[in-house]
Amino acid sequence: MDYRALGDYHVHTRYSDGEGEVEECVERAVSLGLFEIGISDHLVPPGLGEAGSYGIAPELLDSYVADVQGAAARHPEIRVLLGVEADYLSEYEHWLRETLCTYPFDYVIGAVHFVGRFAFDNESVPGHPGWPDADAVYRAYYEAVACAARCGLFDVIAHIDYITVWSERPTQDIEAFEDAALEAVAGAGTTIELCTSGILDWPGLMYPSARLLGRAHDLGVPLIIDSDAHEPGQVGLAFDQGVAAARAAGYETTVRLSDRNFVSLPLA
Template identity: 35%
Template sequence: MTVVFDLHTHHHRCGHALGEIEDYIQAAIEKGMDYIGIADHSPYFYSDEDQLYPGIAMGKSELANYVEEVLALKKKYKQQIHVLLGMESDFFPDHQDLYKRMYEKYPFDYVIGSVHYVNEVNIFRKGRWEGLNQAERVEVKEAYYRLIQQSAKSGMFQVLGHIDAMKGFYPAFSAIETPIIEETLKVIADEQVAIEVNTSGKTKDCGGWYPSHEILERAHHYGVSVSFGSDAHTPERVADDYHEVQRMLKEIGFKEMVFFVGKERKSVML
């Protein structure tokens, strides 16, 4: 019987997900899962405001409450499922020391590093590609992957989140030709950070999963480890497509998926 885990779930604190943390845990139990990771969006620690973007991430004042709630639920449900304390962290090179200090205060099982801003514009902003010529599109894509490289080298993260999510509302992103993805996968392999297969791409214009099949094939070539996250913003999506992802990874040639407990790598054989 295979171990079923999901490291990437959200809840109401981020302002754009539905339900309480407990709802996601109960959904995971109903699905017979072994590990459920709670990894809501990190606060904007660098901001003077408590909650810079209420529709995107929790306020700074909520972080301790978030950790306390997850730890209490971990205890409550320990006979039924392993609850993991995670965080989906933004990566801002200029503020990485601040973010690192904040995370060191709490017993995270893992932190997912996700690049959501390139040139100070959200990667999901629908109009950001309008009016750009081919050279400018290449420039933006390469800026995105250079940030992902820096995040891999930062030492802050066990997993890198949705490494081609910039295609979410701009499917043509995948066709922008540049060697930067190969370079990035080499860096990730060298740094021994995992990437996630994130099944929430199916909810965006691009359809499918993050990253693309082609990127996963190259990741396998370079020896990159792969984890799993549904990126569920509703309890129903917990572990969405988990077994399909396993089958696809096995077909590519991967032998295992990885997850983290107390920042220690665990393997699920495929």
């Protein structure tokens, strides 16, 4: 697999819920031959308690930025970008806007990991008792994704159908909710990602589904391929499968975030 056209922009380190150092992730990207790598640890609003404990500790934000910038200076053989994966919760939009202005991020990935205060991907955290049924949770999830796209704070929307990691399934057809969220993304001109590490989650599929990816292509939504690595060895994870899935959906190009150019996807 020829990685030279690709970047991996969704990578976590020990600054949030990843296991490795920034340096190790960059070295892995260099060994694969990636064109560039972006580090994107979690930025989580304050006040979410245990459910939000996976974010960068506020007192470590300066070190995070300095560490990524230091790696960039030490590795002229690859571009190292300073990113962040910021949680979108509508009531924290003002906080997020202020926080993002404080740091020189090259790009911001927006993610919905909560529906209201319900952390649907962490069932060890008590669920929100206010949801009447699974259908309401799915609907609210996709409405939050649409709001995230429209708020204008994000360059990329993460794992757009991440709600499928939840153990509950909707009882009604949710394609209309999915499509409405995707249309909001398209209308906002935001990029989405094909998130390869979905193959490590239950039920073992990349995000988004083949149907949504094809729909995204038809709507003209730009695409990047990301690992969402949580350890250095996962940088570039299954990118051959990601490229094949993107091509099957009709994509021939990906976006390079350092200069926002479209570059050809390699032939997997």
